[in-house]
Amino acid sequence: MKHLLSIDDLAIAQVHELFETTKELATITSGQNKKLPTLRGKTIVNLFFEDSTRTRLSFEAAAKKLSADVINFSAKGSSVSKGESLKDTAQTIEAIGADLMIVRHAASGAPRILAESGWVQAQIVNAGDGTAGHPTQALLDSYTISQRLTSGGYDFNGLRVAIVGDILHSRVARSNTALLKKLGAHVTLVGPPTLIPLGAPSWGADICYGLDDVVPTSDVIMMLRVQSERMKNSYFPSEREYARDYGLSKKRLSLMKSGAIIMHPGPMNRGLEISGAAADSPASVVLEQVRHGVYVRMAVLFTLLSGARDGIQA
């Protein structure tokens, strides 16, 4: 595997391998903040054309735990804001020295263009591109599900997952649907029709406009962040109406199946898509997602930069 661009590029065996590596790295490095020397001498660049503090920090922590050198690039205040092209920026960063670039970009497909255009030789990890995909988020979400609901196994047959909210603008929803389907889960996309893409039936998920219809039967309820600016484009009339119809309220929390979990990629809008009660309930695995995110990203960087898992040494 040279790049990680999209969930669709991953064979199921590669997903399993990444999860096994995640598990192993978590075991070795958890607790005592232990650092592995594995990627010493490798330079990893966080190439972030779009702000995302948490994803950048997660990748940075992952890289540092593997002893890689990390350089952070953010578009704000850089030559990009003066109109430099993606090609020139990437080539400049590579000339400074980069073995691997972690790319976040507002344009769908930008990491794939970097990987396949021949502009740079560095390996590419997609850290979120436009509304297309966010593969490490999907990996950390499914890893979290495996730790909570399937005793560490990766066969999700029989699991029912509801992804709720702004599906249309969500790269998280796309990558998660793809990965959850790959692992055998049943996925339902829930939201107002304005926020569900017309082509979504092709994704292999069910589509449902009523959150109450899925809450009692779902093993996982994954809430997506809703940006209130969507209101201005008439995707929904008001925050109040959205929260009433699609928010995970205290009442809906009480209707959840026992043992079911609540996920959220963060940052949460408390009171909009998720109530404080739901966010802080024992069913919420939001902080586990964040913790697992570091290990999953370690596994991705490790796999891409040093190959086989048996190379892991404490």
Added chain:
Amino acid sequence: MSSDLVISNARAADGGGVNLHISEGKIRQVSSEPIVGAPVNCTEIDATHLLLVPGLVDLHTHLRQPGKEGAETIESGSQAAALGGYTAVSAMANTSPVADSAGVVEQVARLGREAGLVDVFPVGAVTVALEGKALAELSAMAHSLARVRVFSDDGNCVSDPLIMRRALEYVKSFGGVIAQHAQEPRLTEGAQMNEGVISSQLGLAGWPAAAEEAIIARDILLAQHVQSRLHICHLTTRGGVELVRWAKAQGIAVSAEVTPHHLLLTDESAVGYDSVFKVNPPLRTNEDVLALRQGVADGTIDIIATDHAPHSKESKECEWDAAAFGMLGLETALSVSALSLVSNNLMDWAALVERMSTAPARIGGYTDHGSIAVGANANLAIIDTQARWTVDRDQLASKSSNTPFHGLELPARVEHTIFRGVHVVRNGQLTGMKYE
């Protein structure tokens, strides 16, 4: 003036044998028998097994001059056109400055004459600066030396219904036609590709078919109401074909065009995010492609036009969202159309030539083009319909290389182009000669 030309043993589109004598730029004789009596020093083209057709006419061409000479000039675009078998092109108005005044259209026409490879007919903007707010001086352009008859804000839609109505009415006094780029702007804000299954998977903002069809429907009704002529640019949807079919059945004066790329490619080309496939209106679904082909075959769609849209390397060498819309067309149009229509047995060569030469000449009012007649200017193309060739983006005459057909093997090759009696393309190469 060039020497006399004799074309021998050609095949006409109707299948018969044809020989031609051209002198002083005009067709002197058309005969099924070998030409006798031509001067001994004349140039002879042996057209055995080749198809002789009236030179192709493009009603929709972006030549980028003035303003973006790095992407194309009127000269380089004329070269591309001649190599593609064209003897007339229509230079769209979205240049910089915009062709919205007599001064600009006359400049474009003059540069076309200087290039001397095809007739360059400027298209005038419908509204000032293509802003859709106020009518440009349409009459001044019509009565200028450029004699503009086709008006379009192409690139933008004349979306204000009142402005569109006025434009349709206003051009009646000089026999003009409004060529509409049908795109409802509010429904296509930020749109990147056809809205459907593929856009939902790629996470690219969708351009719904309804945004095109809504404008087509509205403008058909306006054209009917004010009894004027409407031309629909680059139709791309099955629903659009149905609307035009309905309008024609009502006797409304509407004509429609389709591009070669919309007859061959679908939105699945966007998988991989290669922006060479980014075009406006966007590539649609296979169902649309089949409906468009049927529409051309049954005459609902009158013409094939290239929407030749050269772009510099840097405006395509970037992420999809940032890339410019548009693709090259002049040098591949005939072959791509033949592949979509003739190879699929939907049309014969005679019908294809009608859609690519005779009909566009009629719609544009280009009286010197679109037919082979004694006494007329000799604007001709000679085609090897049996040849096959492979598109190489680095070997095109266009200054740009944004062809979506790079590496594709295509049928039919333009062997010769004759513009006003001048042999401008010989054996698929520019001769260096031009009409002066």
